[in-house]
Amino acid sequence: MIKFDRLKPVLLAAGLAMLGLGATSAAYAQATPKRGGTAVVGVSVAGATLNTQLTSNVTPLIIADLWASGLYKYDKTGAKKPQIASSWDISADGKTYTFHLRPNLKWSDGHAFSSEDVAFTLNAFAKYNTYLVKIVPNVDRTETPDANTFVVHLKEPQSSALEGFDKEVFPLMPKHIYDGTDIPTNPANRAPVGLGPYKFVKWEEGRGITFERNPNYWDQPKPYLDSVVAVFIPNVQQQQNALYRGEIDVLRPALPQIGRTIEQGKLKNAFETREVKVNAAERLSLDVNTTRDIFNKPLVRQALLVAIDRERISKDVYQGLAFPAMNAIPEQFTQLTDPSVDYNKQFAYDPVKAGKMLDEAGYPLKDGKRFTMDFTSATNADAFYAEPAAQIISANWRAIGIDVKLSLLEGQLWSDKVFKNHNYDVSMSSLTARTDPVFGVDRSFLCNPSTVPFVNPTGYCNKELDEIAAKAGSVPTAERKGWYKKYEEIVARDMPHLTLTNAKKFFSISTRFGGIDEELDLAFNGNPDMAQVWVK
Amino acid sequence: MVRHIAGQLAQAVLLLIAVVIIIYCLLQLIPGDPIQAMVGDVPVPAALRAALEKRFQLDQPFLTRLIGYLGNILHGDLGYSMTYRRPVLDILAERFPRTLLLAGIGYGFGITIGIAIGIHSAVTKHRGVDQAWSSLVLIGYAMPTFWVGQLLVMAFSIQLGWLPTQGMGPMISRAQGLDWILERATYLVLPVLTYTILETTRVARFMRASVSETLEQGYIVTARQKGLSRREIIMGHVVRNSILPVITVMGYSFGTAMGGAVLLETVFSYPGVGSLMVESVRQRDTQVIVGVVILVACSVVVMNVVVDLLYAWLDPRIRIASARR
Numbered sequence: 020m021i022k023f024d025r026l027k028p029v030l031l032a033a034g035l036a037m038l039g040l041g042a043t044s045a046a047y048a049q050a051t052p053k054r055g056g057t058a059v060v061g062v063s064v065a066g067a068t069l070n071t072q073l074t075s076n077v078t079p080l081i082i083a084d085l086w087a088s089g090l091y092k093y094d095k096t097g098a099k100k101p102q103i104a105s106s107w108d109i110s111a112d113g114k115t116y117t118f119h120l121r122p123n124l125k126w127s128d129g130h131a132f133s134s135e136d137v138a139f140t141l142n143a144f145a146k147y148n149t150y151l152v153k154i155v156p157n158v159d160r161t162e163t164p165d166a167n168t169f170v171v172h173l174k175e176p177q178s179s180a181l182e183g184f185d186k187e188v189f190p191l192m193p194k195h196i197y198d199g200t201d202i203p204t205n206p207a208n209r210a211p212v213g214l215g216p217y218k219f220v221k222w223e224e225g226r227g228i229t230f231e232r233n234p235n236y237w238d239q240p241k242p243y244l245d246s247v248v249a250v251f252i253p254n255v256q257q258q259q260n261a262l263y264r265g266e267i268d269v270l271r272p273a274l275p276q277i278g279r280t281i282e283q284g285k286l287k288n289a290f291e292t293r294e295v296k297v298n299a300a301e302r303l304s305l306d307v308n309t310t311r312d313i314f315n316k317p318l319v320r321q322a323l324l325v326a327i328d329r330e331r332i333s334k335d336v337y338q339g340l341a342f343p344a345m346n347a348i349p350e351q352f353t354q355l356t357d358p359s360v361d362y363n364k365q366f367a368y369d370p371v372k373a374g375k376m377l378d379e380a381g382y383p384l385k386d387g388k389r390f391t392m393d394f395t396s397a398t399n400a401d402a403f404y405a406e407p408a409a410q411i412i413s414a415n416w417r418a419i420g421i422d423v424k425l426s427l428l429e430g431q432l433w434s435d436k437v438f439k440n441h442n443y444d445v446s447m448s449s450l451t452a453r454t455d456p457v458f459g460v461d462r463s464f465l466c467n468p469s470t471v472p473f474v475n476p477t478g479y480c481n482k483e484l485d486e487i488a489a490k491a492g493s494v495p496t497a498e499r500k501g502w503y504k505k506y507e508e509i510v511a512r513d514m515p516h517l518t519l520t521n522a523k524k525f526f527s528i529s530t531r532f533g534g535i536d537e538e539l540d541l542a543f544n545g546n547p548d549m550a551q552v553w554v555k
Numbered sequence: 556m557v558r559h560i561a562g563q564l565a566q567a568v569l570l571l572i573a574v575v576i577i578i579y580c581l582l583q584l585i586p587g588d589p590i591q592a593m594v595g596d597v598p599v600p601a602a603l604r605a606a607l608e609k610r611f612q613l614d615q616p617f618l619t620r621l622i623g624y625l626g627n628i629l630h631g632d633l634g635y636s637m638t639y640r641r642p643v644l645d646i647l648a649e650r651f652p653r654t655l656l657l658a659g660i661g662y663g664f665g666i667t668i669g670i671a672i673g674i675h676s677a678v679t680k681h682r683g684v685d686q687a688w689s690s691l692v693l694i695g696y697a698m699p700t701f702w703v704g705q706l707l708v709m710a711f712s713i714q715l716g717w718l719p720t721q722g723m724g725p726m727i728s729r730a731q732g733l734d735w736i737l738e739r740a741t742y743l744v745l746p747v748l749t750y751t752i753l754e755t756t757r758v759a760r761f762m763r764a765s766v767s768e769t770l771e772q773g774y775i776v777t778a779r780q781k782g783l784s785r786r787e788i789i790m791g792h793v794v795r796n797s798i799l800p801v802i803t804v805m806g807y808s809f810g811t812a813m814g815g816a817v818l819l820e821t822v823f824s825y826p827g828v829g830s831l832m833v834e835s836v837r838q839r840d841t842q843v844i845v846g847v848v849i850l851v852a853c854s855v856v857v858m859n860v861v862v863d864l865l866y867a868w869l870d871p872r873i874r875i876a877s878a879r880r
Contacts, residue, residue: 256705
């Protein structure tokens with residue numbers, strides 16, 4: 020007879036196994052997506068157009084995830100994931116990109132989709148698209164050998180060109196809607212027809228935009244939700260309130276609100292706030308007007324960086340949700356940035372050293388003062404960082420004897436002062452690096468004779484750096500890092516644009532949804548992919 | 556009376572034209588770029604700028620645009636919005652009733668409650684009650700609108716969960732008939748309450764001062780000596796005479812009240828004329844901004860006419876004087 024004591028471990032193991040099986044089944048049942056329900060996404064106001072070929076405003080970018088698709092997107096590891104293109108090949112010489120498109124697709128209005136639409140998007144929209152204008156001069160021609168193949172021939176190899184075809188930069192546009200029309204003012208820019216998971220229904224001005232499931236979506240059975248509503252809430256505090264009360268399900272909270280948002284989420288158990296691990300960097304930066312006396316000396320510009328307590332900005336302004344930037348190429352571009360250039364070592368916070376550097380540059384203290392500086396920044400409603408960061412930086416500089424005259428201006432006034440009139444010494448802004456240095460980093464460093472806003476206003480122009488940037492954007496991917504190292508070194512030496520901090524990103528989503536773990540749409544805005552979200 | 560009102564209207568038209576020209580010129584002087592606002596904080600491609608400037612005639616000389624705009628206004632056309640891509644008149648027709656609803660209810664409650672508090676505060680025999688009312692009114696008057704709004708949201712929406720935090724109603728709703736009205740009403744409660752607090756404090760202060768002054772008039776002493784009851788004196792003589800200056804002030808402060816609505820709409824994400832104005836300034840959408848200014852100016856003119864009529868109705872001396880002229 021077998022004693023019960025001997026059986027105990029066996030029974031226990033069997034019991035645990037059964038429990039485990041039960042738990043797995045429960046988890047499986049819970050993880051099975053089902054159709055139905057509505058999600059409400061909180062956004063700021065949308066502006067003039069939803070077409071992200073024509074705008075880079077945040078709200079249209081978030082909303083574009085609903086109605087538009089691209090050739091590919093990024094997954095949560097930052098790798099490219101096919102969307103409308105099921106695969107793509109790059110020729111050995113790096114000059115020909117062939118995209119193999121999914122067959123038998125339809126636009127949200129039921130019209131058939133083909134490679135003609137892709138070619139049309141590139142040929143007709145490129146001149147209006149901030150990022151594509153960087154690729155187009157290098158495009159020799161496009162071809163559509165059949166309905167499911169799209170070929171781009173480049174004049175010269177350009178490895179970064181592929182980044183220009185992700186869904187964020189290159190949302191696909193319907194030829195039958197736009198062909199022969201005035202594209203920038205086509206009504207479809209406010210009532211879009213796309214290949215995305217949801218179909219545009221109506222735009223109620225000042226209130227929001229309603230989308231419903233696109234029955235023609237290419238990735239069936241997605242999307243799972245019946246509808247998604249984007250509600251306009253311009254006030255940041257009201258966005259938080261609406262989230263706390265459950266009036267909205269999805270929100271990208273402002274960084275200073277993250278701590279409270281996480282706390283409220285735990286308290287109410289109604290929503291959770293997650294960090295988006297992989298994203299395009301958002302970096303607090305300073306442009307120095309190198310055309311002006313004093314600031315035309317690289318040693319002065321380096322001293323300005325050494326004098327700034329970037330740890331304190333990360334801790335106090337961003338509440339610990341940012342970190343001091345390493346160099347000109349953001350840390351998020353793990354394959355491209357070279358850590359051998361590290362501002363945290365080379366230009367670590369040291370006011371005494373900064374003072375000595377200014378002495379050496381020919382600006383010693385006289386009556387407690389070295390020189391006067393016109394320091395400016397924009398203070399838009401969403402620029403929460405502007406005032407506190409500017410105050411910390413001003414205090415740091417005043418501590419080494421710089422007489423800082425700080426002016427915090429409304430966005431458009433600041434833009435005119437800095438980019439149009441070049442009437443400033445140092446200007447602060449927070450810039451996104453987008454998906455590749457070619458799109459978001461080069462603009463701060465390359466020669467720019469124009470007065471176009473948000474392009475290098477410093478007057479710094481170094482042909483050597485321009486050539487290196489061109490190389491870094493065109494050589495095969497494996498070789499890019501080497502060129503970006505040279506890029507970083509030149510910037511660290513000349514320092515026309517001081518990169519201070521690199522901020523993290525978060526999003527909040529209601530706990531009533533499933534599917535948010537599977538994948539995030541991380542190309543730029545860091546919101547959950549609403550095609551995969553379903554009501555638990 | 557009719558001649559007086561007609562004269563006022565004629566003056567108002569001239570004033571309106573001057574206001575339009577001044578605002579249009581000021582907007583031209585303010586730095587800013589509507590095209591940049593459309594595209595965001597990134598460089599605007601030259602082709603996109605050229606296309607949009609051509610479409611919205613921003614490539615035309617300023618004077619040409621101003622003359623064209625004034626000509627359009629005379630034909631009843633308030634222009635076209637660069638942001639909303641619709642005629643300005645259509646946008647205003649959609650947004651103004653919402654603001655009117657919010658401001659109208661708040662204004663109505665504010666005046667009624669404010670008058671009641673003002674009278675009670677002035678006629679009460681208890682000094683403590685008068686001081687309590689005065690203190691409360693002063694505290695209410697000193698509190699910024701946006702702060703009161705946020706406080707109410709935190710109390711009634713976040714803590715108690717009774718009322719929505721913002722907006723004018725759910726985007727997708729199955730409610731119909733009375734349910735729909737009630738659903739919408741819940742969204743109005745907090746903005747109206749905030750507005751009412753603002754207006755009540757403003758009116759109560761004027762009313763108290765006016766009643767106190769009236770109480771010292773000779774005809775009140777006469778009424779007392781004639782043996783009229785306290786109630787008869789207050790209702791028949793004090794209120795009627797005290798309310799005149801308050802009505803004048805309320806009429807002229809209607810513009811300020813509209814300004815209050817702008818702030819309120821921003822706090823509560825309420826899609827009326829106020830939030831339209833704020834957004835249009837941000838987008839540098841000139842024709843919408845001027846359209847809103849014209850609308851507010853017109854409503855102030857209308858309000859002044861209403862005040863004149865009310866004045867004549869309440870005070871026979873004005874009626875008779877107007878008839879003699």
